[in-house]
Amino acid sequence: MKTSKSKELNKKSKEKQKNILEMLKSHGAKIYDDLDNGQFPKFSIPSRSVSNIVYDKKLRQYILGNNSALRSAKNSAQLRSFTQLMWLAFFANRLTQEKKSSTLRDVYYSSQAFAVEFEDQSESDNIIVDLEAVTSKPREDFHIFPEERSSIFGDLDIEYTIPGYEGKTMNLSNHPDGYSIGPSLTTCDLVGTSAEIVIAVEKGGLFTRFVEEQIDKKFKSIIINTGGQAPRSTRTLLKRLHDEMGLPVIILTDGDVYGEHIAMVIKSGSANAAHLRELTVPDAKWVGVWATDIEKYKLPTIPMTEFDIKRCYDLQKDPRYQEGIWKKELDVFLKLKRKAELEAFSKYGLTNITDKYLPQKLELAKSL
């Protein structure tokens, strides 16, 4: 039973790879034909300028508007970036075919083997975003990954798809430090789980506590450490756990404006990634630490800095913060002008957060 499902999943992942390669090939073929016909190759690329980033209420995330720019090899000012993008597509094609993964930094250095110049890594990073925008696919699909810093723990069976591990399975509760979410976990097939919920926490410290306190078993959950703002690989995994395994996602962050926004980005994406649509978990729920919790649980606080306050005002203009708890909690933060970290619960004992707070919030989440 399990094997057949695994085969089916394997097929699905192969399908995905084939689609990516097909898409890259069609882009390449178009450029090839232009050149062969004595024409300057060109393609259009959605504009990522601020004026073209709009909030889609239906999708519940930021998306790019209809504006697009033409990038042409005839324009000498664009020639360099045109070539860089062509190289990246060429490089991504090789990576995908050979199922090799690479990091953003790798990409920057790999370019030099082909005499493609990048001034610095930020230039190559920018071209990677261009490729995402043109193809509407996240870079992870092209086997380009950021540095890893987030991790996962819980009863989840996976089957690797990366070369050398194909077909190998693993249960993610075997190692108490958790598993870092890298290329292999982002691309693996999700085989099965006994968990009923995914708990994403902002901090490594709390993640370790949760593992120690066997939150995975007590609450039948998969625990994920986002390591601050969740990397895109982690967001991809969260989305897959929600979409493919049908697990609800709840998010636990520090009690400040940044924590609130970490939750928001998991839920509805960021303006920076407005060109991508497979990174959000719109049903994810932010359960704490809320501003209202600070008083309710009498948490020790520290004052907000001027920068914190400015961030609050900025977010007030964001369409996603116009209603519900998002608006309410933001207003309270501004009123209190104080913030509380997850560790603040330790004032009432190390396990206070797992014994008292978490169960209450899990209960609450059901009604959110």
Place this chain on the structure above:
Amino acid sequence: MSSIKEKFNQISPSEFFYSNRDLAGFSNPTRSLYTAVREFVENSLDACDQKGILPDVHLTIKAVDPEKPDPKPYILTVKDNGPGVDSKYVPLAFGTILYGSKFGLKQARGMFGLGATMAILYGQITTNKPVIVKSSRDGKIQDEFELLLDIQKNKPIIVKHKTKEISKSGLSVSICLEGDYSKAGTKIRDYVYETSLITPYATITFDDPKGQKFHHPRFVKNIPSPPTIIRPHPHGIDVERIRRMIVESLFEIPNIDDTMIEKVRKDLGLSKKNLSFTAIMEKARKKGKSLPCQTRVVIALMSFLKMDFEKLNKIRIEDIDVPNKKLFYWDFGDSQSKSVDMDSESQYYNLLTHTVQGEPLTTFLTKRFQRVGPTTAVKFAKFAKFKPEKRMGTMTNQELVKLSNSLQTFEDFMAPDSNCLAPLGAEPLEKGIKKFFNPDFTAVVQRPASAYSGFPFIIEMGIAYGGEIKSGGPHVYRFANRIPLLYDEGSDVVLKVVNDADWGRYKVKGEPPFVIVSHICSTRIPYKTAGKENVADRPEIERELRLALQLLSRKLAAYMSKRGQAEMAKKRSNLYAKYIPMIAEFCTELAGKKKEPDYKKILEEVNPIEPKKIVEEEKPIENK
């Protein structure tokens, strides 16, 4: 107590220059060798210019003993194809300080020929060898002199003189002097090189002590029209100059000798006849003003002396004392001075006093100065508060100062005559710049004549860019009256104007391959020092230089923007050539093809129209 008697001695010009030789550029062996070369070459060129001869100048410097270390004696010889110097004048011209033919007011390289004799003097005091002058005026007989200067007496000593038959006219001067060629060599070669640039109609050859030959053949066949000698402009005058002019202008009392008497007799038609005093007077009264001026003066004298020709022959006029109305003369017969009273009622009285007192102010102005007409002269007299008929001979010292100041400040005089100037001309200058620098771009301008302090001047300027010009410009080549100025450029007015220019505005950036040639022509170049190396910043000259430079800079800017466009096109074409093949390579693999697409067509499309020419223009930038 002993008293020391101070001795006052008059020193000769030779002695003066002997003790002040650094004033004229003979301060050390390096500088002296260079200055000597200059003086002789410039004299040769000036001589040829004056006679309209296309100059052929041959300069040779040879070490007396090549093995000796510098400084050491060198033999410097300059030979030309000019008119030569009359053998009568050779000893004076080459053996006397301040003897020369260049005292008139016109543009010439040197002013008085002083420098050449200075060089000879310097050679003599450092090596004690005579100067050898070979001169031929007719191209048949050549006079060869060996001369030494008697420094104290400022007189030539002829050591040797011989003549021989030759086939070419010209002058050759050879001196032996202490010099330092190892240090002066660069400057001398630069001097020869730059002189041939500004004298394109001359062939200049230089054989240096190391056996190297530098040959600069003429590349222009037409000699520029020679300048004419002109009278001074009132603005350029001073008291001393006026005083000298008055002395020159006085109608002198003629020397009454046999010839003079003979002439007067002839004018009166009395060559053969001897008439009495009264008869002579009667005859003269009848002829009246038809007689020449000098004759009438003699008649006037006779009328007061009451003498006939025979008696006149035995006296000499000593003085005419106008205020006391007395006429003094020396009687040879009695061997004593005598005097007669002059009757102021006599018709001859005014004639005689006017002769002594000189010409009226207005006549003085119109006759002695350039471009002053009778109307202007009268206007000036009113301005200076002089009577127009005021006699020049009666001016007191104070009045002379007043006159001089007024001449300099009166604004209604016409601008100085520029006929005395001999600019090179825009065309030969451009030709020279093109030949010497082989640039991509050249522009020249000759400004209209202008004047400072009564001295006319003309600015000629050329600008060149790119080609074989070295980067690190602007390289400024300064010339004045066809002389290259090589020393002390930091304090020169041309440099000041060039440095003031905002080259960025003219699209000239970085260290451009860029040359500026500036030529100032004037009857008097306002040099800052006697060494003739840098020009002082007179506002009038500075202004003209600025205008010339601005005009040329604008032309350069127009060229630079065209060049910039071509470079841009080239750059773009390079970009395509670099990136399109890369795009082709990547998309071939991406599209899963084996063969690369045919992208040559679009590369041809973006290539600039004249790729070859632009490649040529690109060269100098790499050329460092």
